[in-house]
Amino acid sequence: MTKTILLIEDDTALRENTAELLELSDYKVITAPNGKVGIEHAQGQAPDIIVCDIMMPEIDGYGVLEALSQNSTTNQIPFIFLSAKTEHKEIRKGMDLGADDYLTKPFEEEELISAIESRLAKATIISKLIAEKRSAPEESNDGLRNLHELKNFFDDHGEIVTYKKGAPVYKEGDHSNKIFLILKGVLKTHKMDENGKELITALYKPDDFLGFTSFKDNIPYQESASAVEEVELAGISKNHLKDILEKSNTISLELMELLTDNLSDIKEQLLQMAYSSVRKKTAQTILQFAAILNKKIEDGIKISRSDLASVAGIATESLIRTLSGFKKEGLIEIEGRNIRIIDLKGLELVE
Numbered sequence: 001m002t003k004t005i006l007l008i009e010d011d012t013a014l015r016e017n018t019a020e021l022l023e024l025s026d027y028k029v030i031t032a033p034n035g036k037v038g039i040e041h042a043q044g045q046a047p048d049i050i051v052c053d054i055m056m057p058e059i060d061g062y063g064v065l066e067a068l069s070q071n072s073t074t075n076q077i078p079f080i081f082l083s084a085k086t087e088h089k090e091i092r093k094g095m096d097l098g099a100d101d102y103l104t105k106p107f108e109e110e111e112l113i114s115a116i117e118s119r120l121a122k123a124t125i126i127s128k129l130i131a132e133k134r135s136a137p138e139e140s141n142d143g144l145r146n147l148h149e150l151k152n153f154f155d156d157h158g159e160i161v162t163y164k165k166g167a168p169v170y171k172e173g174d175h176s177n178k179i180f181l182i183l184k185g186v187l188k189t190h191k192m193d194e195n196g197k198e199l200i201t202a203l204y205k206p207d208d209f210l211g212f213t214s215f216k217d218n219i220p221y222q223e224s225a226s227a228v229e230e231v232e233l234a235g236i237s238k239n240h241l242k243d244i245l246e247k248s249n250t251i252s253l254e255l256m257e258l259l260t261d262n263l264s265d266i267k268e269q270l271l272q273m274a275y276s277s278v279r280k281k282t283a284q285t286i287l288q289f290a291a292i293l294n295k296k297i298e299d300g301i302k303i304s305r306s307d308l309a310s311v312a313g314i315a316t317e318s319l320i321r322t323l324s325g326f327k328k329e330g331l332i333e334i335e336g337r338n339i340r341i342i343d344l345k346g347l348e349l350v351e
Contacts, residue, residue: 003120004028006047008038008064009082010056014105018051021109027116035059039067042074049120051112054083054094065097078119082107095148122257126250144244147254151207153244154181158234169210169225169233176213176221178235182206185231186292188307189223200310203228203292211235212259228307229293281312282322283350286332286339300338326350 005027009015012033019029030045032038036058042050050068054061061081068074081094081102094102100119103111144150158181163169169180169187187204201223204210210233213219245252285308289301309319323339326332331347333340341347 002026002028003048004030004045005116006030006032006038006041006045006050006052008032008035008041008050008052008056008061010034010053018112021112022116025113035061035064038064042068042077043071046073047077049078049080049116049123051080051082051116054081062094062097065094065099069098076123078123080115080119095151099148118257122254125253144248144251146250147258150244150251150255151181154234154236155183158236160232160234162230162232163227165227165229167227169227169231170221172222172224173220176211176219176238178211178237179241180210180233180235182208182210183232183234186228187225187231188228188311189225190310191223198306198310199313200307203288203311205292209255209258228303277351278312278314278318278322279325279350281314282308282319282326283331283347285312286341287347290341300335300340302338304337 005022007015007019007022007029009018009031010033015031015033019031022029030041030047032041034057035052038050038052039059041047042064050064052061052064059067061083065079065081068077068079075098078100079098081099082105083102084105100122101115103115144153159178160183163185170176172191182204184206187210188200189202189204189210190198190200192198204225210225211221213221245255286301288311289303289308293301293303305320305323306316309316312319314322323332323334326347327334329346331341331343331350333342
């Protein structure tokens, strides 16, 4: 059965282009040029999912979500924010109001389709769970209903700790007693290979969880974690988190989905390290750091050459030579440790 998407966006070109690509993906699309019309369409046509800009005339995206949340016929419709805003507080504001996801402009077609498919699938699963449990007594879950409320719980009740740039958060072999939510800054997890070379296994940004190992046994961390820039974390004990997950199927399901997505990202990184050329590894790693650090194209990426080489899976010397080549080709500019992307499209097309 064809799913219906309500697209609320005041930019005419973006609205029409986005609607076209969604229709090409076999969705029925209803469009609205502002929040006021969007609310009317949502209440009158009952779409399966809503994709909504934040900054709009008449009523902004926050107002749309708040109005629909107060209506029993629309408060269960999955809601995705579409916005150029990337500030942590702005994103959390939308999530606090009940949004299911967000995408920042500009976005790739695959990102939008993936977010929509994921939220529709989750809505179907949640609907089945609700239907199965209507006759059962309501379960207690410390008042937490979804993953975003769990993040707010970390923020409000977790132990807040800060680490300066380069400082270790934990080391491989330390006992894993806590799970962390990143409130500010960027971290890396890393291991040492048999030759003493550091391999960065993942990068983490604000709103990411850090430190998952096992809930059953107090096993040591299998890798180390360090601050790439000054970071602020909120931590709660694994036992407390385990209690919350045992009381809420919804949060457990969302967390499982999140960890599965993280594994997919790591798999892609490993495939890139294994099969891509040195030039492509270097280009993709620069783009990856720019995305994680939330840098605009005109901003520089201040990152050590060894960290870049470690994520790319190549020798530092090879990375430095490749960066020099990119500079000569006009793809990037280099000033000390600072790298600035000049030709984004060219960097994306490097083979």
